[in-house]
Amino acid sequence: MQQAVSLSADASRGPEPGGSASGAIRRGSSSGVLGDAIFAGACRAAGVFVLLLLGAIILQLFLGGLDAFRAFGLGFVTGTDWDPVQEVFGAGVSIYGTVVTAVLALVIAVPVAFGIAFYLTELAPEWLRRPVGTAIELLAAVPSIIYGMWGFFLIVPFMSMHLQPLIIDTIGTLPVIGELFAGPPFGTGILTAALILAIMVLPFIAATMRDVFLTVPPVFKESAYGLGCTQWEVVRNVVLPYTRVSVVGGIMLGLGRALGETMAVTFVIGNANRISTSLFGPGNTIASVVALEFGEATMGSLKLSALLGLGFILFVISFIVLSISRLLLRQRLKG
Amino acid sequence: MSATTLHPASGPAKDLRVAAALGRRRRATTTVIKVACYAATAIGLLLLLSILGTLVWNGGSAISLRVFTDVTKPPGSDGGLLNPIIGSLIQTSIGTLIGTPIGLLVGTYLAEYAKSSPLANAVRFVSDILLSAPSILIGLFVYQSLVVPMGGFSGWAGCAALAIIVIPVVVRTTEDMLRLLPDTLREAVIALGAPKWKMITLVCWRAAASGIVTGVLLAVARVAGETAPLLFTSLGNLNWSLSLGAPMSSLPITIYSYAGSPYPDWIALAWAGALIITLGVLGLNIVARSLLRGRK
Numbered sequence: 001m002q003q004a005v006s007l008s009a010d011a012s013r014g015p016e017p018g019g020s021a022s023g024a025i026r027r028g029s030s031s032g033v034l035g036d037a038i039f040a041g042a043c044r045a046a047g048v049f050v051l052l053l054l055g056a057i058i059l060q061l062f063l064g065g066l067d068a069f070r071a072f073g074l075g076f077v078t079g080t081d082w083d084p085v086q087e088v089f090g091a092g093v094s095i096y097g098t099v100v101t102a103v104l105a106l107v108i109a110v111p112v113a114f115g116i117a118f119y120l121t122e123l124a125p126e127w128l129r130r131p132v133g134t135a136i137e138l139l140a141a142v143p144s145i146i147y148g149m150w151g152f153f154l155i156v157p158f159m160s161m162h163l164q165p166l167i168i169d170t171i172g173t174l175p176v177i178g179e180l181f182a183g184p185p186f187g188t189g190i191l192t193a194a195l196i197l198a199i200m201v202l203p204f205i206a207a208t209m210r211d212v213f214l215t216v217p218p219v220f221k222e223s224a225y226g227l228g229c230t231q232w233e234v235v236r237n238v239v240l241p242y243t244r245v246s247v248v249g250g251i252m253l254g255l256g257r258a259l260g261e262t263m264a265v266t267f268v269i270g271n272a273n274r275i276s277t278s279l280f281g282p283g284n285t286i287a288s289v290v291a292l293e294f295g296e297a298t299m300g301s302l303k304l305s306a307l308l309g310l311g312f313i314l315f316v317i318s319f320i321v322l323s324i325s326r327l328l329l330r331q332r333l334k335g
Numbered sequence: 336m337s338a339t340t341l342h343p344a345s346g347p348a349k350d351l352r353v354a355a356a357l358g359r360r361r362r363a364t365t366t367v368i369k370v371a372c373y374a375a376t377a378i379g380l381l382l383l384l385s386i387l388g389t390l391v392w393n394g395g396s397a398i399s400l401r402v403f404t405d406v407t408k409p410p411g412s413d414g415g416l417l418n419p420i421i422g423s424l425i426q427t428s429i430g431t432l433i434g435t436p437i438g439l440l441v442g443t444y445l446a447e448y449a450k451s452s453p454l455a456n457a458v459r460f461v462s463d464i465l466l467s468a469p470s471i472l473i474g475l476f477v478y479q480s481l482v483v484p485m486g487g488f489s490g491w492a493g494c495a496a497l498a499i500i501v502i503p504v505v506v507r508t509t510e511d512m513l514r515l516l517p518d519t520l521r522e523a524v525i526a527l528g529a530p531k532w533k534m535i536t537l538v539c540w541r542a543a544a545s546g547i548v549t550g551v552l553l554a555v556a557r558v559a560g561e562t563a564p565l566l567f568t569s570l571g572n573l574n575w576s577l578s579l580g581a582p583m584s585s586l587p588i589t590i591y592s593y594a595g596s597p598y599p600d601w602i603a604l605a606w607a608g609a610l611i612i613t614l615g616v617l618g619l620n621i622v623a624r625s626l627l628r629g630r631k
Binding site: 032035038040043049050053057060061063111112116118123124134136137143144145149154202232233256257259263267287290291294295314322 | 361362364365368369371372373374375376378379380382383385386389390393437440441443444445447448449454455457458460461462463464465467468469470471472473475476479480483499502503506529530531532533535536556557559560561562563566567587590591594595605606609612613616617620621624
């Protein structure tokens with residue numbers, strides 16, 4: 001493209017008769033070459049800036065956490081003590097909480113998201129698809145702090161007064177599974193956090209699934225319908241096999257979101273640094289620990305370094321999950 | 336087709352009763368799953384309604400003119416939310432003003448210059464990672480790179496954190512929108528002898544304007560509700576202050592600290608703030624979407 005422009009500029013310079021006109025054209029073309037160089041340079045610089053930005057984020061978090069990594073070594077990742085008074089910091093509990101809440105959230109969210117995507121692509125009448133789809137997407141736009149407040153003032157009382165007593169009385173009496181639902185019904189805890197996270201990632205997963213379901217060529221589905229398949233059989237045997245990779249990509253995208261969610265989780269998880277066997281027990285996640293304890297950490301302290309180290313660990317986990325998600329999604333949505 | 340659903344081996348055509356039973360079973364399975372899908376969609380819609388209902392119920396009764404005209408005050412003395420609202424407006428606007436040009440240039444670079452070169456793929460990948468990266472980490476990053484060197488929390492640091500979140504949103508929509516333009520449009524401009532930068536700024540950007548504006552609006556909506564990145568950057572400030580060099584109040588941070596307080600009037604104010612911010616964010620989203628629809 002660059003070459004074509006300069007070629008045309010050369011050609012226009014030659015046979016121009018009028019002096020003033022050729023001057024005008026030359027000025028125009030030289031500003032074109034210079035302008036092109038500046039503009040292309042600016043665009044490229046902005047692109048490189050984004051690359052550097054991510055590099056700087058990783059580097060800053062790593063350097064910030066270096067003191068903690070040095071002080072505790074591998075024990076920083078595996079250790080389960082978090083004792084600011086003794087200055088002993090281990091990320092084990094919060095890593096556990098982060099992973100458990102995020103995975104539980106997916107277990108709850110994925111079936112519902114699939115149902116919504118199935119509804120939006122196959123079942124809903126044409127005129128309802130757009131408004132319902134928009135409503136689900138709006139769920140993704142609600143700020144995280146609002147989910148936190150809503151969860152804290154509405155879901156937590158509901159959990160402690162209705163859902164948790166019900167579960168304790170029914171499933172909680174079973175021999176082995178009951179252990180998972182033991183303990184007093186405080187309302188807050190791992191399960192509530194997972195529930196709120198599930199609601200928050202639901203729209204992302206549902207929207208991605210809908211988008212990839214729509215990439216299935218209609219001919220495939222029509223041939224299956226032509227064989228006498230029902231709607232469910234078409235989705236199960238044609239749509240899902242065709243989009244399997246991208247569906248997993250969408251789920252990974254939801255996982256990436258759930259791992260780093262901060263404000264909503266901080267409101268409802270109960271914030272205690274321990275691993276309990278019961279899902280009703282309190283816990284914490286990397287993001288909630290950082291958000292809550294940052295205010296008490298003074299500049300240059302080991303605690304601050306430990307919090308930045310936690311941030312680095314979270315970044316590495318999210319980076320891996322999001323990279324996988326992107327690799328899986330790219331094939332379908334870009335193609 | 337899989338054997339589990341059609342059972343070709345059992346020869347449905349030979350035995351009409353078996354065939355009818357199989358058909359009934361297949362239809363029943365489909366019906367059960369369809370009902371479950373209707374229920375799933377209903378759950379999704381009910382959740383949105385529940386959130387909006389709770390906000391309107393709790394926030395509506397707490398909202399009054401005082402909320403918009405009075406500054407934050409100690410509990411029990413009839414404060415408002417003026418300084419958080421102004422602080423949020425300032426930080427969101429400056430963050431957007433910084434982030435949008437960068438995002439626009441990156442999106443242009445990806446769509447018009449580099450396309451699918453290795454560098455472009457790397458930039459696209461990194462931008463997508465930034466789009467979904469935990470926002471609290473952006474806050475930690477800005478804390479390390481701006482707050483510590485500058486010696487304290489400041490409104491500027493908050494703006495910088497929000498700008499970093501704006502960039503990838505604008506990159507994605509700008510690239511997508513520019514890619515939708517037909518190449519014949521570009522060829523027509525080049526054939527007139529216009530340099531490439533004029534082609535992009537005067538023709539491509541204009542043709543994609545509504546899409547790009549949509550991206551910016553979505554970015555504004557995203558950062559307006561961000562709390563985590565502001566915790567360690569602009570910190571929040573309960574006193575009236577318009578200085579960007581000092582800690583600055585913001586609506587999400589004020590909601591966060593008020594909602595966790597034991598004072599009923601502060602909690603009521605938090606609901607009022609939550610209602611304001613949610614209506615603003617959802618309103619922006621709806622405007623952005625309708626802009627895009629008008630274009631197609």
